[in-house]
Amino acid sequence: MDKDCIPLSYLPLGRKGRVRKLISDGIARRRMLDLGLINGTEVEAIQKSPFGDPVAYFIRGAVIALRSEEASKILVEPS
Amino acid sequence: MGLTYNSTGTGALEKNLKIERMTDDDKVIALAGNPNVGKSTIFNGLTGLNQHTGNWPGKTVTNAQGKYKFKDRNFILVDIPGTYSLMANSVEEEVARDFICFGNPDATVVVCDATLLERNLNLVLQTIEITNNVIVCVNLLDEAKRKKIHIDLKKLSELLGVPVVGTSARTGRGLDDLVKAVYDVTAGKIVPEPIKIEYDEEIEKAVSVLEPAVKKYVNGNLNSRWISLKLLDGDDTLLSSMEKYLNFNISSNREILLKLEEAKELLGNNGITDNIFRDRIVSGIYSVAERLAKQTVSFENEKYNETDRKIDRILTSKIYGIPVMIALLGVVFWITIIGANYPSELIASGLFWIENRLADLFILLDAPLWLREMVVTGIFRTVAWVVSVMLPPMAIFFPFFTLLEDLGYLPRIAFNLDSFFKRACCHGKQALTMCMGFGCNAAGVTGCRIIDSPRERMIAILTNNFVPCNGRFPTLIAIITMFFAGVFTGPLKSFISALLLVSVIIFGIAMTLLVSNMLSRTILKGMPSSFTLELPPYRKPQIGRIIVRSIFDRTLFVLGRAVCVAAPAGLVIWILANVYVNGHSLITHVAEFLDPFASLIGMDGIILLAFFLGFPANEIVIPIIIMSYLSKGSLIEFENLSQLYEVLVSNGWTWLTAICVMLFTLLHFPCGTTCWTIKKETQSWKWTVLAILIPTVTGVLCCFIVANTARLLGLV
Numbered sequence: 001m002d003k004d005c006i007p008l009s010y011l012p013l014g015r016k017g018r019v020r021k022l023i024s025d026g027i028a029r030r031r032m033l034d035l036g037l038i039n040g041t042e043v044e045a046i047q048k049s050p051f052g053d054p055v056a057y058f059i060r061g062a063v064i065a066l067r068s069e070e071a072s073k074i075l076v077e078p079s
Numbered sequence: 080m081g082l083t084y085n086s087t088g089t090g091a092l093e094k095n096l097k098i099e100r101m102t103d104d105d106k107v108i109a110l111a112g113n114p115n116v117g118k119s120t121i122f123n124g125l126t127g128l129n130q131h132t133g134n135w136p137g138k139t140v141t142n143a144q145g146k147y148k149f150k151d152r153n154f155i156l157v158d159i160p161g162t163y164s165l166m167a168n169s170v171e172e173e174v175a176r177d178f179i180c181f182g183n184p185d186a187t188v189v190v191c192d193a194t195l196l197e198r199n200l201n202l203v204l205q206t207i208e209i210t211n212n213v214i215v216c217v218n219l220l221d222e223a224k225r226k227k228i229h230i231d232l233k234k235l236s237e238l239l240g241v242p243v244v245g246t247s248a249r250t251g252r253g254l255d256d257l258v259k260a261v262y263d264v265t266a267g268k269i270v271p272e273p274i275k276i277e278y279d280e281e282i283e284k285a286v287s288v289l290e291p292a293v294k295k296y297v298n299g300n301l302n303s304r305w306i307s308l309k310l311l312d313g314d315d316t317l318l319s320s321m322e323k324y325l326n327f328n329i330s331s332n333r334e335i336l337l338k339l340e341e342a343k344e345l346l347g348n349n350g351i352t353d354n355i356f357r358d359r360i361v362s363g364i365y366s367v368a369e370r371l372a373k374q375t376v377s378f379e380n381e382k383y384n385e386t387d388r389k390i391d392r393i394l395t396s397k398i399y400g401i402p403v404m405i406a407l408l409g410v411v412f413w414i415t416i417i418g419a420n421y422p423s424e425l426i427a428s429g430l431f432w433i434e435n436r437l438a439d440l441f442i443l444l445d446a447p448l449w450l451r452e453m454v455v456t457g458i459f460r461t462v463a464w465v466v467s468v469m470l471p472p473m474a475i476f477f478p479f480f481t482l483l484e485d486l487g488y489l490p491r492i493a494f495n496l497d498s499f500f501k502r503a504c505c506h507g508k509q510a511l512t513m514c515m516g517f518g519c520n521a522a523g524v525t526g527c528r529i530i531d532s533p534r535e536r537m538i539a540i541l542t543n544n545f546v547p548c549n550g551r552f553p554t555l556i557a558i559i560t561m562f563f564a565g566v567f568t569g570p571l572k573s574f575i576s577a578l579l580l581v582s583v584i585i586f587g588i589a590m591t592l593l594v595s596n597m598l599s600r601t602i603l604k605g606m607p608s609s610f611t612l613e614l615p616p617y618r619k620p621q622i623g624r625i626i627v628r629s630i631f632d633r634t635l636f637v638l639g640r641a642v643c644v645a646a647p648a649g650l651v652i653w654i655l656a657n658v659y660v661n662g663h664s665l666i667t668h669v670a671e672f673l674d675p676f677a678s679l680i681g682m683d684g685i686i687l688l689a690f691f692l693g694f695p696a697n698e699i700v701i702p703i704i705i706m707s708y709l710s711k712g713s714l715i716e717f718e719n720l721s722q723l724y725e726v727l728v729s730n731g732w733t734w735l736t737a738i739c740v741m742l743f744t745l746l747h748f749p750c751g752t753t754c755w756t757i758k759k760e761t762q763s764w765k766w767t768v769l770a771i772l773i774p775t776v777t778g779v780l781c782c783f784i785v786a787n788t789a790r791l792l793g794l795v
Binding site: 022025027028029030031033034035036038039041046047048049050051052053054056059060061062063064065066067069070 | 163164166168194195196197198201354357358361362365384387388391392395396397400401494495497498501507607609610611612613614615616
């Protein structure tokens with residue numbers, strides 16, 4: 001399953017993916033969980049900022065912007 | 080939060096939190112919810128002016144309390160920080176959870192955004208696990224209606240087991256139902272029976288091992304199941320809170336410790352480590368939230384947020400994003416400049432008339448000349464200057480700013496500018512606090528609480544003063560209009576003024592980034608922390624109400640400050656100008672003393688004195704300069720800016736002076752209120768002094784370089 005997963009930061013705009021694994025630990029991990037990024041959650045990359053970073057993602061009905069540092073620690077399975 | 084009378088100036092300072100029940104029958108209601116759901120609107124709607132803000136004891140987290148009455152019973156509403164969850168990942172979440180848990184509220188209202196119900200249910204479910212007396216308030220129903228989202232409130236109530244009330248707080252709808260539901264719950268007429276969230280079998284087994292022991296020893300008020308779950312989670316903050324508020328030390332209770340170890344072993348045997356445990360808990364809650372949302376929320380339009388996305392595609396695009404931001408800023412300034420002209424002249428002529436009548440009155444009463452001069456020419460005229468020249472731009476800019484804030488545009492600014500801040504090793508939310516600084520630097524400093532990391536918060540606090548606040552705009556506008564846009568006429572004049580003002584602001588932002596970068600490489604070294612920013616849906620602001628309330632708010636504020644600060648300052652100037660020592664007035668002495676240093680940086684002694692006297696409030700700087708010049712020479716009455724120009728020029732001002740004054744206005748020590756706020760927020764004299772020195776030194780350096788380069792090149 002890991003083979004199909006890519007970091008969220010690589011998910012192209014307009015594509016959707018399902019969260020499979022969180023690489024971060026401790027408080028950072030808890031923050032991601034609290035935003036709803038649990039296993040199986042569908043996320044969509046919807047908007048890049050003018051300089052490419054951060055990117056806004058659609059997560060459980062809300063639009064959340066993440067820097068590539070955070071997004072790269074979330075592994076998703078593109079759908 | 081919004082920039083209001085209460086949240087800016089000295090309203091941004093703290094007073095200590097004390098919940099005062101007047102009688103035993105008074106009910107304390109906790110008001111919780113995600114950020115951006117309209118919690119403040121509900122709070123204001125219920126308590127009106129009967130509220131005050133302060134801090135949670137020992138923490139720099141804002142708290143507000145208010146009172147309202149219903150059916151002869153007093154209710155005390157306590158506004159809990161907006162949080163996404165109660166898992167104590169941050170100070171806000173800890174404060175929120177502690178109050179719901181240990182603060183003994185008689186009921187807890189959780190406010191939700193109807194257009195984001197699934198995500199909001201996370202907080203609702205976590206709250207229900209802690210306490211039974213919960214009322215869910217589904218707010219922003221008008222927005223949901225606009226986006227054709229339907230919510231079956233009745234079904235949601237059945238499924239959750241607690242009362243659910245629908246509101247559109249901005250129009251006031253539903254607040255009666257909410258108040259009634261709160262009353263019924265606290266009076267025992269409705270007894271909520273919230274659903275229980277079931278977790279995985281292994282976790283449930285572990286809980287059943289631990290819970291009986293917890294139930295035996297921990298105070299009956301608290302939910303033993305929830306405490307058991309938290310103990311298994313390893314939540315240290317809860318343990319210390321329990322010790323603090325209940326005097327209960329878990330580590331001194333052998334039975335609980337034994338059972339806890341047993342339960343943890345059980346989990347370990349099933350491969351559930353700490354990380355996995357937390358994952359499972361959150362997943363458990365979210366799956367219930369998802370299920371509930373599916374059963375009660377229906378979207379008539381699959382693409383209900385398509386409009387928001389289209390707007391964002393433009394406002395944050397590569398090509399248009401930043402230009403639109405600059406253009407928007409320019410437009411706001413342009414309208415401020417134009418809009419302020421007419422009221423300015425009107426007020427000026429009105430006050431001029433009053434001044435003459437006042438002088439007449441003194442003559443009639445045969446009052447001594449010095450008294451008449453002191454009151455009329457000193458105090459009154461200074462106040463008149465502030466009110467006629469400084470007030471109109473402030474009163475106009477503020478509503479625009481509040482409008483942008485209510486629309487939801489400000490997070491987009493942070494989204495666009497984050498790259499810059501990241502490169503300066505700072506937090507993207509500093510863009511937000513910087514924006515708040517446009518309104519009022521004290522509010523901007525308080526706003527820095529949204530930045531969790533202490534290092535990045537300090538950088539944001541220290542550099543907040545590099546963006547000019549509401550009180551400094553009129554100074555900049557006046558100088559630009561007189562010295563630089565003066566050649567032009569008509570609409571072009573105001574257009575050029577707006578353009579120049581935008582350039583000054585951009586310079587201020589550039590300085591913010593530069594100094595932030597330097598700070599993060601020297602005294603505040605460190606790596607950028609994690610950054611998540613929610614881009615809330617665009618909301619239709621109630622334009623009329625905002626404009627009227629904001630103008631009114633701001634006008635009152637400035638008038639109040641004019642009386643408290645400008646009047647005494649005018650008096651001081653008059654005294655300095657009319658008390659003679661050794662043949663010269665005091666003001667001449669002071670000016671001569673400050674002159675050498677001042678001219679090094681392109682200004683003169685009077686200007687520097689004015690900046691010092693302007694410490695309590697930035698908007699009195701120009702009036703003080705004028706009054707000082709006038710008192711030294713002929714008595715020219717003011718009528719409009721071009722006469723002001725004459726006064727300045729006849730006292731030696733050149734375009735270079737104007738530039739240096741503008742630079743120094745942008746880059747000097749924070750005003751009194753801001754300094755006080757910084758001291759409160761940082762709890763340290765060292766950082767407060769730094770906050771004063773850093774902008775001032777920067778300003779002195781910039782002015783020095785500019786002034787002397789111009790002179791060397793023979794430009795002046």
